[in-house]
Amino acid sequence: MNGIARSGAVASTQVVPNNGLAYTVLGRDAESRRVLDAVDDHFDGVPSGTVDVVIDDVAPVAARDGVDAAVAFADQLLGRFEGRANRVAIGCTFEGSAELLSRLGDRVDALVGTDPVATAAVERLSRDDPTTFGYVRRHWVEAKRGIETCDRNYPQSKQVHAALTDPETTPRTLGATLSGLVTLGALETWGDTVGPTRYDLTAYRPERAWAVGAALEAGAPEE
Known part of the structure; x- marks a missing residue:
């Protein structure tokens, strides 16, 4: 798990074959479009419905750029990969922004992990x-x-x-x-x-x- 890319540096793509995991490290300050393009690269030559897209936590985007930016990122993610991915899962930190949680809840089919x-x-x-x-x-x-x-x-x-x-x-x-x-x-x-x-x-x-x-x-x- 090497090659963490600094902002503006060439991205480093890693594949973990045994776990069926592919990821690209872009750095902390990567813009939303760059993130989406990197995810899109993993769909090249792959049949629809065979890849899961998982966002570990969207709350840092809201903390850095505001709730509107985080919601816009989620909208772009869903618009780009729904129908192509097997599923799209978006994580949100527990006790994060209430507004972010509410607005994301309006956009997804199901919210899991509730108390x-x-x-x-x-x-x-x-x-x-x-x-x-x-x-x-x-x-x-x-x-x-x-x-x-x-x-x-x-x-x-x-x-x-x-x-x-x-x-x-x-x-x-x-x-x-x-x-x-x-x-x-x-x-x-x-x-x-x-x-x-x-x-x-x-x-x-x-x-x-x-x-x-x-x-x-x-x-x-x-x-």
């Missing part, structure tokens, strides 16, 4: 409270961003909403979403309050929120 406990909780919410489930499914990314942006420990939903820039939600729909996240174990309410519910952001569990989001994107049944 079974979170998946069961999402399915239970979809059965027991389909209205709240619908809000959570639609707005979980924005709710997660609001929770992580809000500088209050025990805010009402309108105060979480005020921390958002250009929100899609209203304070009411965000409140319904936050309530759903409480039910799903990602958040807690603060004590017994008179009036609007306050949320305990000190008890926020970002890893649980991400797992819930992954379960939602994996396609929990809609009511």
Whole structure:
């Protein structure tokens, strides 16, 4: 496994025959088109449906170039190799960008590797409270961003909403979403309050929120 190519250097292609693996090392800063062209080279002379394309992790692309760039790369990858590859698998770091996960989830046939406990909780919410489930499914990314942006420990939903820039939600729909996240174990309410519910952001569990989001994107049944 030699010949790591620096940016701008000649790419190094390696083949591991016993494992049926072929890869080309391009370097950390390779542009998307160069990556796609390198993958395409491995299809030369190969019957359709006999090669798997696996992206280990697309999250670094989002971290380096932004979510839009990572999604555009995924779109280009799927557009170029769907129908030619046996399958196209795109990895995404656990607890990476919620927006990236949501947007990729809209583009793929299946999302695998979700947490079974979170998946069961999402399915239970979809059965027991389909209205709240619908809000959570639609707005979980924005709710997660609001929770992580809000500088209050025990805010009402309108105060979480005020921390958002250009929100899609209203304070009411965000409140319904936050309530759903409480039910799903990602958040807690603060004590017994008179009036609007306050949320305990000190008890926020970002890893649980991400797992819930992954379960939602994996396609929990809609009511």
